[in-house]
Amino acid sequence: MRSDDIEQVAAIEGAVTSAPWTNRQFQQSLEQHQCVVICQRNADDNVVLGYMILASVFDQTELLNIAIDPQHQGHGLGSQMLNSGLQSLADRIESVLLEVRVSNYAAIRLYLNYGFIEVGRRRDYYKTTFGREDAILMTLQRTAVKTGN
Numbered sequence: 001m002r003s004d005d006i007e008q009v010a011a012i013e014g015a016v017t018s019a020p021w022t023n024r025q026f027q028q029s030l031e032q033h034q035c036v037v038i039c040q041r042n043a044d045d046n047v048v049l050g051y052m053i054l055a056s057v058f059d060q061t062e063l064l065n066i067a068i069d070p071q072h073q074g075h076g077l078g079s080q081m082l083n084s085g086l087q088s089l090a091d092r093i094e095s096v097l098l099e100v101r102v103s104n105y106a107a108i109r110l111y112l113n114y115g116f117i118e119v120g121r122r123r124d125y126y127k128t129t130f131g132r133e134d135a136i137l138m139t140l141q142r143t144a145v146k147t148g149n
């Protein structure tokens with residue numbers, strides 16, 4: 001991800017979540033974390049189809065954000081981006097942690113497919129239109145990162 005991708009990244013973010021990150025949060029992430037985009041190259045420029053933000057402290061990595069443009073979901077791009085992002089860090093990380101809404105079946109499926117396992121829940125962690133919902137905590141250990149499964 002580069003600074004000039006942020007406008008497109010923020011547009012996707014606005015389309016996929018009710019609590020979107022701001023442009024400033026993406027800019028700060030760019031300075032502090034590993035930020036990946038998946039793009040389609042057109043005649044003159046790159047169209048951003050999705051993005052992923054990973055934060056690492058020593059050998060622990062947290063998946064802070066991941067999304068694919070709604071028009072391009074369900075075609076394997078999320079899996080491809082997760083795989084290449086984690087493979088690029090494979091020699092440096094011991095485990096990857098993330099939180100996901102219990103109702104987010106697509107994301108849960110993506111993570112389970114990759115080898116993440118549920119390790120806990122945070123009760124009422126997220127706001128919803130109707131109240132609150134739990135977060136599932138998932139983790140992936142180094143061996144699974146290395147094999148990509």
Ligand SMILES: CC(C)(COP(=O)(O)OP(=O)(O)OC[C@H]1O[C@@H](n2cnc3c(N)ncnc32)[C@H](O)[C@@H]1OP(=O)(O)O)[C@@H](O)C(=O)NCCC(=O)NCCS
Nearest residue numbers: 016066067068073074075076077078079100106107109110
């Ligand atoms: C989660 C997300 C990144 C997955 O990206 P994607 O490109 O659609 O995922 P893929 O096409 O690689 O599919 C991954 C798995 O999710 C499943 N999946 C994708 N869209 C789905 C949907 N709408 N409903 C149920 N499952 C779905 C796929 O079937 C696939 O599993 P399978 O191979 O066992 O069939 C994407 O749905 C997204 O951007 N969601 C909104 C943002 C979000 O929720 N981010 C996660 C926050 S924790």
